[in-house]
Amino acid sequence: MTPDPLAEVVTLLQPKARFSKLIECAGSWRFDRKGTGDPFYCAVLEGHCRVTVDGQPPLLLQAGDFLLVPAMRDLIKESLDLPQEETSREPIEIGEGRFRVGGEDELSNLRIRIGHCSFGSPDVALLVPLLPHVVLARGESRLATLTQLVGDETLAHRPARELVLERLLEVLLIEALRCGCEAHNAPAGLARGLADDRVAAALRAFHAKPDYSWTIARLASEASLSRSAFFARFSRTVGMPPMEYLMAWRMALAGRLLRGQELGLDQVAERVGYSSSSSFSVAFARYAGMSPARYGQKMHLMG
Missing domain, CATH: 1.10.10.60 (Homeodomain-like)
Structure with a gap:
């Protein structure tokens, strides 16, 4: 049987869901997050924003974009019209798995679903270097659907929940890596090599x-x-x-x-x-x- 290197690496990583949430943002806003080394992903459902990963040049994200950081470093997410003196604002929980930045009377300029997960493999430090530092896929509706499924399963308490989440995350990671390698400026990595x-x-x-x-x-x-x-x-x-x-x-x-x-x-x-x-x-x-x-x-x- 012909081996599938991408499937082998992702399966060995043993992805586990920590939490998933939907965030709505209004007005000017900024989030600063310190690097944890864990995987992070986000799917932009509506609007646009700017994301800076580990001090690299900022990425402009818009509806339909999906960002994956296999080992999260320092991360900044901010609105495009951010004043220079703006300080970080923490999202406020408005429902189970739903958060908001800005007043409820303000028009939302971003809806984004984010997920934090971890790799269960004790050998993660040996495997993560095989993946790109950042993966950006644009206009792939399947990724938005998968993040929705992960979010729904995270909040639910159905039988076999952990197994379902692990399989969904494996599919999500593989799909993100496959889609991300198709862009003309795709980052180097295993998926791009397989393409x-x-x-x-x-x-x-x-x-x-x-x-x-x-x-x-x-x-x-x-x-x-x-x-x-x-x-x-x-x-x-x-x-x-x-x-x-x-x-x-x-x-x-x-x-x-x-x-x-x-x-x-x-x-x-x-x-x-x-x-x-x-x-x-x-x-x-x-x-x-x-x-x-x-x-x-x-x-x-x-x-």
Whole structure:
């Protein structure tokens, strides 16, 4: 069976819903949020606003836009007509899952549904680097529908609620990453790499055999490109050089195997393409900041 790298990464992340809310804004307003490292998304239902993520150039959002930040950094959301002296204003709850900024007699200039979630995988620090920092999709009605479903399920208390939310969030993340990579200025990342037939061939080959002794030449052959053309094309679309991506995915797989504590170190090393446990241990410690044994114990306790 041909592997699906995007599905593998999102499934391993184990997305969990924390809360979803609908916010209406009127007048001039501004929200400042400190980075938490958790995933954040928002769907603009009506109106427009300006969003700044981690000090990067601001993004102008309008109705139909969907923004995903897989690991939220400092975030500023504000109205377009914001006076320079305007200070942050906190939304006031006006109903279950509904909040408002501005007086009720003021005309609303924005309706936005936002969601905060988390990744349940203990190996999240090894997996998130494979995703873009920011994903912006425009005019995709399916994303607005999915955020509505997540919001409804979050407020409800029906049987199998957590399972339904996990599946909805997996679909939402995959759909956002797929739609976001279709824009002409799409950010580099796994989804954009999979949208390129040549790069996708190499990605699928590696995901199918992570234990194989891959080299740039062998991956370039899978992509039917010269080594130099493959290296440049992969780095441009995925956002990191090929061997760096290979290292990241191998370490993510190793993290899962170590956490399970069902295999010995030699077996884990072999599963992720290392000929000896010592060379694997050195590589893993350099990447994860701790030895494989310590990582396995720590993550097993957390899980």
